[in-house]
Amino acid sequence: MVADDIAPGIPLAAIDTPALIVDLDALGRNIARMAREAAAAGIRLRPHAKTHKCAEIARLQVAAGAVGVACQKLGEAEAMVAGGVGDVLITNEVVAPVKLARLAALATRAQIGVCVDALDPARALSAEATAAGVEIDVLVEIDVGQGRCGAQPGAEAAALAAEVAALPGLRFDGLQAYHGAAQHFRTPADRAVAIARAGALTRETLEALATRGLDARIVGGAGTGSYPLEAASGVWNEIQPGSYVFMDADYARNTPDRDHPPFEHALFVLASVMSRRKGGHAVLDAGHKAAAIDSGPPVPHGLPGAEVTQMSDEHTVLKGADLALGQTVLLIPGHIDPTVNLHDRMIGIAGLGTPEARVDRILTVDARGAMT
Numbered sequence: 001m002v003a004d005d006i007a008p009g010i011p012l013a014a015i016d017t018p019a020l021i022v023d024l025d026a027l028g029r030n031i032a033r034m035a036r037e038a039a040a041a042g043i044r045l046r047p048h049a050k051t052h053k054c055a056e057i058a059r060l061q062v063a064a065g066a067v068g069v070a071c072q073k074l075g076e077a078e079a080m081v082a083g084g085v086g087d088v089l090i091t092n093e094v095v096a097p098v099k100l101a102r103l104a105a106l107a108t109r110a111q112i113g114v115c116v117d118a119l120d121p122a123r124a125l126s127a128e129a130t131a132a133g134v135e136i137d138v139l140v141e142i143d144v145g146q147g148r149c150g151a152q153p154g155a156e157a158a159a160l161a162a163e164v165a166a167l168p169g170l171r172f173d174g175l176q177a178y179h180g181a182a183q184h185f186r187t188p189a190d191r192a193v194a195i196a197r198a199g200a201l202t203r204e205t206l207e208a209l210a211t212r213g214l215d216a217r218i219v220g221g222a223g224t225g226s227y228p229l230e231a232a233s234g235v236w237n238e239i240q241p242g243s244y245v246f247m248d249a250d251y252a253r254n255t256p257d258r259d260h261p262p263f264e265h266a267l268f269v270l271a272s273v274m275s276r277r278k279g280g281h282a283v284l285d286a287g288h289k290a291a292a293i294d295s296g297p298p299v300p301h302g303l304p305g306a307e308v309t310q311m312s313d314e315h316t317v318l319k320g321a322d323l324a325l326g327q328t329v330l331l332i333p334g335h336i337d338p339t340v341n342l343h344d345r346m347i348g349i350a351g352l353g354t355p356e357a358r359v360d361r362i363l364t365v366d367a368r369g370a371m372t
């Protein structure tokens with residue numbers, strides 16, 4: 001934990017670096033825009049909380065109309081429930097017996113859903129839920145093209161759903177049909193092809209469910225890169241975008257033509273120049289312990305022509321901008337989710353980009369390191 005004097009009201013310039021900074025104005029616009037789009041499409045919005053891992057932001061999303069949040073890990077779900085979120089779907093398989101007991105315990109405190117793609121863990125979860133006296137919502141996950149988790153679409157998934165529906169303590173609630181890889185396909189045409197195929201497989205599964213007399217109350221999926229397609233498909237009725245709240249540099253590369261809904265970058269690593277040379281060479285005091293680089297290095301914000309040429313644990317070399325010693329730079333992370341997970345807190349700034357920029361509040365990364 002950090003012991004310092006960051007408190008509401010202090011100016012941006014007084015923040016020590018590196019620090020993770022949230023543009024609260026942009027965050028608010030992003031949350032409102034996605035809520036408006038979901039409402040206009042007549043579709044449920046369940047934002048993915050793995051992006052921000054922050055119960056306070058989850059509560060803002062729910063206040064704007066989200067039905068709850070999605071989580072990837074049980075530990076994230078526990079952090080969201082502890083932070084006051086009443087409806088959480090784990091969009092992932094949970095198998096270990098020790099986790100199933102925790103899952104059932106969590107369901108005594110909030111509305112909890114989870115994905116399954118095999119019968120044995122569903123049976124074990126049924127036993128835990130029955131012992132705890134709770135009912136857990138279960139979505140059967142189908143593999144709609146990523147080749148990762150999920151039952152085979154169609155008859156196989158419907159057979160699993162029928163078994164789940166018969167288990168006490170579980171409520172068969174529908175299908176999870178998420179194509180994660182498609183989120184980062186670079187062209188809109190490639191994304192459209194992938195989601196059309198995913199939609200056809202999901203429709204086929206819904207028909208197989210119907211022949212067994214089963215109804216899918218929820219058909220969930222979609223992320224920031226594809227959600228307009230799922231929302232317009234008539235197949236999905238609940239979308240789970242996560243990255244839209246903050247928008248990373250990788251997502252910006254998906255939309256070079258700017259025809260994508262204009263979500264704004266709202267998360268930055270604030271770094272300072274710790275060494276410089278003539279000719280536009282500056283070294284910043286934040287490396288890949290402060291910003292994840294699995295989707296490429298961060299992109300300097302508002303410094304056209306400048307780029308990261310080198311990054312190590314605690315250093316980032318910027319070329320192409322003439323910066324002074326001590327000058328601060330905002331870096332747009334290449335990939336948000338693992339960047340957030342490197343920090344205990346995010347510093348919420350009001351008026352970023354104006355001379356009045358100030359700390360408004362500290363946002364705790366409640367689910368930092370919640371890997372189990």
Ligand SMILES: *Cc1c(COP(=O)(O)O)cnc(C)c1O
Pocket residue numbers: 048050051070072091178180183221222223224225240241242243244
């Ligand atoms: C990550 C994830 C999302 C959100 O994806 P973004 O690209 O961050 O918007 C949605 N659903 C599931 C199941 C996910 O794993």
